[in-house]
Amino acid sequence: MEIEGSSPQDWTIAVDEKYSLRLFVAGASSMSVKAIKNLQVILENNLKGKYELEIIDIHQQPLLLQKEDIFAVPLLIKKYPAPIRRLVGDMSDVNKVLKGLGLN
Amino acid sequence: MSKYTALKKEANKLTTLPKTPTGINGLDEITLGGFPKGRPTLICGGAGCGKTLFSLEFIVKGVTDYNEPGVFIAFEEKAHELAMNVTSLGFDLEKLQKDKKIKIDYIHVDKSEIEETGEYDLSGLFIRLGHAIDSIGAKRVVLDTIENLFSGLDNEGILRAELRRLFQFLKDKGVTAIITGEKGEKTLTRKGLEEYVSDCVIFLDHRVINQISTRRLRIIKYRGSLHGTNEYPFLIDEEGISVLPVTSLKLDKPVATSIIKSGIPSLDQMFSLGGFYKGSSILVSGTAGTGKTSIAASFVNAACSRKEKSLYFAFEESPSQIIRNMSSVGLDLQKHVDKGLLKFYAARPTLYGLEMHLVAIHKAIQKFKPDVIVLDPITNLITVGSFSDVKSMLVRLIDFLQESQITVMFTALTLNSIINEQTDDGVSSLVDSWLCIKDIEFNGERNRGLYVMKTRGMKHSNQVREFVITNKGLDLIDVYIGPEGVLTGSAREAQVLLEETGMVLHSNALGRKDRELLRKRKVLEAKIESLKTEFESTEEELNKVYIEEDIKREVITKTRKQMTQFRSGNYQKPDQANPKEE
Structure with missing residues (x-):
């Protein structure tokens, strides 16, 4: 099955030295909305123009769950730059999000 | 097992709780039908107690025996690791996965990778699980070991709330689930999973006493159902898990009046009815080298000659050794082995604990369905257990044998020590007939004197007979008094x-x-x-x-x-x- 965002072209972003981020949320729950909002604010403040964010609804992509090994949501996976980090939660703890992104 | 059928009958009257048979040898007997259908069951125990194997067998047997597909969510081992671990048991997980009968999903929880940034939930797990269940139409689910989530995520409040939701989710899905949990210090599981899974809790134990390990299982609770409450030993061998409910202590066994010959005509003459009762237990005790094994072998030989099946449990000699040695007294056991009438089961007593021996003996008996069995010698079992342990094991074995109308001959070595005399005494109250062989040392030579110490339900000779072993067989001769x-x-x-x-x-x-x-x-x-x-x-x-x-x-x-x-x-x-x- 073709999975969005997992094609090799994705990795070309690395050359552009852009942050490759994926946010997995479960539908349009309040937690999902909060997470998206919080993350967007943080990214705009700290990484403006230097990131690519993909937001995936796990309800739509159940097979991706196994592939990406997801159990807790909202989950932000930082694919690039290394190391890969997984940020769980609604992104309300700004310091932890920054730490997770390697920005502090 | 009469006790259990009785319990079962009662249970049927009292409750209609539907159950899912586990397919695990013996477990359905003590749970009176299996695990509660459509509800989660907690299996807990220390490291290496067999939780994973237990739950995996539940899934595999579900497919092979009951045509119920299953989902196995592993938090500890990867799918191929699991598959490899159980190939020795004859479970082909790869094939079952390809056939869409089983789905194994490995969830990797690594704290070092995870940063918690606020509120979250386990919807990911729910959707993943739901998808797995729906994709193969699973009826059985295993979560092994869900407590691993606690090691990766810090927010216990969220996790607890989510676990509660998870169990409700499983119930809503109508799947029979097994949750495994590692034993905690004071609680059954480290994180108190028993609070959430309150329908059925099974505790597995792996104890080492005197360097001998014994696995035991106990049903701690089973809401809405009667169940056996004892600790049941279980065995993991090349066929998976066997649990045996071996503590039926009712004295309501059927009795036979037919007579079974000992294989030594002159010995039969010592009994008024010309032999032992069928289904009785016979103890042959004597000091070293008095011919106990020879008596046992001729008993087996006689049974096989009557076309009855015999099972010989040897705790001292290897089967080939016994066959060779017995050919010297004119007993050809090999031909019975070739015909499939005689089977040897040889194991060193120290191979495993007493309970495990009992389980193994049970298994062997249930598989071979013999008419006659021999345990040679029971006194060797003392090396792996105390006297009371051996006695209680034999009580249960004799119980089981009487129920199945199997005649059993034990041999026991008597040493000139008080301790072993006690063993004899202990066992003697259990057996129906007791033959005693004594050394008679006189005039520079040792001879064997045999007498019947007791036999229940018939008259017997009170005479000491000289027991002679010739190359043509065994015989008894009147001694000169x-x-x-x-x-x-x-x-x-x-x-x-x-x-x-x-x-x-x-x-x-x-x-x-x-x-x-x-x-x-x-x-x-x-x-x-x-x-x-x-x-x-x-x-x-x-x-x-x-x-x-x-x-x-x-x-x-x-x-x-x-x-x-x-x-x-x-x-x-x-x-x-x-x-x-x-």
Whole structure:
């Protein structure tokens, strides 16, 4: 099955030295909305123009769950730059999000 | 098992709780049908107690035996690792996965990778699980070990709330689930999962006593169902898990009145009914080298010759050793083995704990369905358990055997120590017949004396018989009991010869004595004759004296009269005198 965002072209972003981020949320729950909002604010403040964010609804992509090994949501996976980090939660703890992104 | 069928009947009356059979050998018996259908069951225990295997067998048996697909969510091992671990048990997980009967999903929880940034939930897990269930139409689910989530995520409040939601989710899905949990210090599981899974909790234990390990299982709770409450030993072997409910202690076994022969005709004669009761237990005890194994082997040989199946549990010698040794006493066990009537089960007692031995014996018996079994020797089991343990094990074994109408012969080694005497005593109350072989040491040689200590339900000889082992088989001979005591062996032979010689000599002596008597009689008779003659002559002599005396007195009286007359003057010539005139 073709999975969005997992094609090799994705990795070309690395050359552009852009942050490759994926946010997995479960539908349009309040937690999902909060997470998206919080993350967007943080990214705009700290990484403006230097990131690519993909937001995936796990309800739509159940097979991706196994592939990406997801159990807790909202989950932000930082694919690039290394190391890969997984940020769980609604992104309300700004310091932890920054730490997770390697920005502090 | 009568106890369990009784419980089952009762349970059926009381509740209609639907159950999902686990397919695990013996477990459905003690749970009276399996795990609660459509509800989660918690299996907890320490490391290496068999939780994962237990739950995996639940899934695999679900597919193979009940056609119920299953989902296995692994938090500890990857799918291929799991598959590899159970191939030795004959579970082909790869194939079952390809056939869409089983779905294994590995969830990797690594704290070092995860940063918590606020509120979250486990919807990911729910959707993943839901998808897995729906994709194969699973009826069974295993979460092994869900507590691993706690090691990766810090927010216990969220996790607990989510777990509660998860179990409700599983119930809503209508799947029968197993949740495994590692044993905590004071609680059943480290994170108190038992609070959430309250329908059925099973505790697995792996104990090591005297360097021997025993696995045990206990149903801690089972809401809405009766269940066995004891600790049940279980075994993990090449066929998976076997649990056996082996503590039925009711004395309501069926009894048989048919007789089973011992294989030694002269031994059968010691019993009034000519053998042992079928389904009874026989103990053969004796010191080292008294021929216990030979008796057991000839018992087995007799059973096989009657086309009955026999199972020989050897705890001392290997099967080939027994077969070789027994051919020296004229017992060909190999031919029975070839025909499939005789099977050996040989294991060192120290292989595993007593309970495990019991489970293994049970399994072997259930598989082979023998008519006769031999345990040779039970005293070796003492190396792996205390006396009371061995006794309780044997009680349960005898129980089980009586229920199945299997005749069992135990052999027991008696040493000249008090401890082992106790063992004999302990076991003796359990067995129906007890044969005792004693060493009789006399006159520079050792011989075997066999006697029947007891046999329930029939008369038996109280005589000590000499037990001889020849190359043609076993036999019993009456021992010689005489003024010199009990004689056996060559002393007995000598005594028999001596007696034979004695008989000849004796009859000879008798003849001589008779003749002498006759002669004596003749002599005496002659003597009597001569005495008689002597007496007659003495009598005659005496009579002669009497007559003479009479004549003499007459003459004297006459003469005196004449003298008186003469003196008075009327003298007459004596020849003129008329005596008649006086």
